[in-house]
Amino acid sequence: MTPGQALSAELPRLSGDLGTTFGNAKNVIFLWLQGGPPQHETFDPKPDAPVDIRGPFKPIATNVPGIRYCELLPRTARHADKLAVIRSLSTRDDNHDVSGYWLLTGYPYGPGSARQIKPTDWPYFGSIVKMLKPSQKLPALTSVWIPDAMRLNDNVTPAGQTAGFLGKQWEPERFVGDPALPSYQIEGLGLNRDVSTVRIDRRRDLVSQLDRSFARGRRSEALQTWDRLSIQAFDLVTSGKARAAFDLSKENDKTRDRYGRYTWGQSCLLARRLIEAGVRLVHVNWAREPGDSAVDNPMWDTHAQNADRLQDALCPMFDVSFDALLNDLAERGLLAETLVVVVGEFGRTPRINKLGGRDHWGHVFSMALAGAGIRGGQVIGASDRNGAYPITEPIRGGDLTATIFHLLGIDPSGMFRDKAGQPHPITKGEPLAVALGTGPATASRCEPGGDVAFVPPYDSSLLFDTGFDTRLPLVSLARPTREKGWRADPIWSAKTAHSLAIRKDARSVVLGYGLDCPKRGQDSSNRAEGSWRAGGIQESCPLFGQPLRIEAGIRCVLAQEIRNARGGQYTFALEAMGEASSEDEFVNGFLANFTCRLILFRFRNTNKDPREAIELAAREFQPEFGKAGRFSLDRFLGSRGGGVNFSIGNGLGVAVVVEKKTPGQLTFPTNEPHHGAIRIRSVKLDFSAVPRDENNTLA
Known part of the structure; x- marks a missing residue:
């Protein structure tokens, strides 16, 4: 008996749903959420727990009454x-x-x-x-x-x-590569252009002749294995x-x-194509993003910024x-x-840490099953x-593998032999009988809740708002908020107009003083953005007749959080111009007394x-009066070496x-309005990750 044969040739004697579902699955798509997804923000929300446990998100109704997932x-x-x-x-x-070893093998490590x-x-x-x-x-x-x-980190x-x-x-x-890239292709699955099918057939005939000569003697197991693999290899490259x-590209x-x-989405599509072509098991691994090798929240391993990573990247993609x-x-x-199958190696800690993240937690977590032989709706x-x-009774890694084997028609209580002929149990777990069946657990349905606009499709842009042409208002820095986009302080109002x-x-943002007064230095395309007249005084200006007083150290801050920040090279650039009541005021009033800076920061x-x-x-910059210019800040944020996370x-x-x-104190006279500012029309943030060291491969 070869290692490829189970010791028990008979089907297991199973009853009930176990018996009717044995061998129901022809294929398996195994979705591995590497890093460990949090149970609270996926399939097991805890709305009645304290906020530092339940997190900022709410549960929503599903299409099955009484079952709720995270929003x-x-x-x-x-x-x-x-499900x-x-x-x-x-x-x-x-x-x-x-923890991952137990789930992927069915046996605890130790x-x-x-x-x-x-x-x-x-x-x-697999x-x-x-x-x-x-x-x-x-x-x-x-x-x-x-x-x-x-x-793992350090490419382990x-x-x-x-x-x-x-x-x-x-x-x-294993086929390593990003199927989302236009250049994606797998080498070795077809014939080289200089090798015809005729040449391949001749080589196959030569191998057959050698096989017949070997057949006169006793064939070792190694030769039998070589025969099997060579036949499979010929078929693989010739069938197409x-x-x-x-x-x-055929999709x-x-x-x-x-x-x-993106990588995850196109990998799931590729899994469907491979299943259609006849692949038995496709394991889709949640791969590391560019820059993930040097940060403290790679993949689903959200030690920091759990809520932001989930809402901005992980959950939209999944x-x-x-x-x-x-x-x-x-x-x-x-x-x-x-x-x-949807599962990760463990869950996340119940309590949120000081970085807004959740740490490793293997004591309890969630997974989901769907498809062949699964009784959904429960x-x-x-x-x-x-x-x-x-x-309730814990479900172990061996129970998961036993369920997979059972549905594929492999007796989970059977045995297999290793290279030395020694027998081993296929797994120590038992199939999850309660999860199995030929129909849903309930026929009841209801309208699912949730708002897909709250979790829009994944957007790889690093900034939520770059052109200022959205209808999003500026958000005050004075209060903690999860609102996305530009945040500012102080925002112009009657109370802040004096400083x-x-x-x-409509299409830009202005930082400076006298923001509701006549403005010079704008080109004609921007006149609609601010009222100004050539010469004269705009008497409707709320500052008219009121002094402008600006103390030393006073500043205004326009900031935006980087979405899904990773470690790597950043280039922060903007297009800006100077404007003022006059060019003289811009040079001798604004530039002489104020500094403008670009900053990359950590909260x-x-x-x-x-x-x-x-x-x-940080970098200082000085825009010109009435002329748009580009200013940028380049900086590498992260660790270039192994063993250290950014x-x-x-x-x-x-x-x-x-x-x-x-x-x-800087004081302007009251007999005429004064204005000095920079106008920013657009910003851009580019990112380039450090290439991963590919020298460390599977042993």
Whole structure:
């Protein structure tokens, strides 16, 4: 008996839903949310817990009465009738490597750390699938892993994602690359242009002749393995099926947009294409974003800025793509034969830390199952009121792998042999019988809640507002807020008109004094943005007859938080011009007394007040009167070496500051209006991540 054969050839004797669902799944799409998604902000909200536990988000109704998800998943809430959500998953371990190992192999690791891959590791469950349930259409691609291997910080590839003691012949096929890039292609899945099918056929004939000569003697297991792999390799490069499956250009733009034009979205679309082509198992790993190798909140590992990362990046990407995948599978008739699993290596701490993040938590977390053999429309298990510990029987990693094996038609209580012929149990867990069935748990439906506008499709832009042409008003810095866009202090009003202030017009923003008085220095295209007349005094100006008094150190701040900040090279640039009642006033009044600066900063606390921020880089600039110019600040923020994370902390931001630099009070006479300011028409923030060191590969 070869390692590819189960020791038990008989189907397990199962009853009830277990019996009717055995082998229901032809395929599996395994969505691995690397980093560890928080249970509170996904499938297990805790609205009655204190705010430092429940977080800033609310629960919403799903399309199944009584089941609620977090409001960050409004599209997923429409599919609750298809989902079996487990809220009592537990590994009791808070390490990425050890907790993830249990879920990916079905066996707990220990003692010690699983950061180092070893040849004695228990096999990844996809390797056992490859051995016991090979694809009939594409046996060489039975188990596929996209778009990257699982990597911890410092590019460490932990245990649990290899064939372990089964040997490299049972490794999953890993295809590293970003399917969202126009240049995406997989090498080695087709013939080279200079190799014809005739030459390939001749080579195949030569191999067959050699096989016949070897057949006269006893063939070793190694030769049998070589035969199997060579046949699969010939079929792979000559059939064209695999190459066609990886070609996303065959999908129309509407479908690609539906999934989201980013790595995760296009990887989910690619998973559907691979399943259609005959791949048995597709593991979609949440890959690191550019710059993720040197920050304190990579992927779903939100040690800092949990709420912002979830709302700005993680949940928009997941919610849109998961919704598209489930709809697409259902429309194509594939959902009934495809098991879809959503899980990460653990959850997050109940209590939010001082950086607004949640730390590692393996004591209880959530996962979701859908598709073939899954009884949707239900929640299985429960956590306590704080989402800290299970209050029902914990579900373990072995139970997850046992459920996958069962639905694929692999007896989870069976055995397999290693390279030395020694028998091993396939898994120690048991299938989740309560999650299995041939129909939904309830026929009741209701209108799902949530607002997709609250979680719009992922936008990769670093700033929410760059052109000032949106209808978003300036937000005051005086109060903590989660509102997006430009924040300013002081905002122009009757109370602030006597000093420095900031005012937003139709297509620009102005920082300076006398903002409601005659303005010179604007070109004709901007006259609608501020009232001015050539010469004379605008008597309707509220400052007319009132003195302007500006004390030393007074400043105005225009700031915006960087969305989804990572470590890397930043270029903050703006287009600005000077304006004033006259050119003389701009030079001798404004520039002589005020300094203008561009700033990159880190928020000091969770209040996110830019006035109290820590400056990371700054540059002074002097715009010209009546002439637009470009000014920029370039700075690398992060760690260029391994082993050190750049702290995103409470978040990063950019600011433009105008501050009085001369001592004493600056007073303007009251017999005529005075105005001096800079007008900013647009800003731009560019980012470039440090390339990842690709030298560290899977052992």
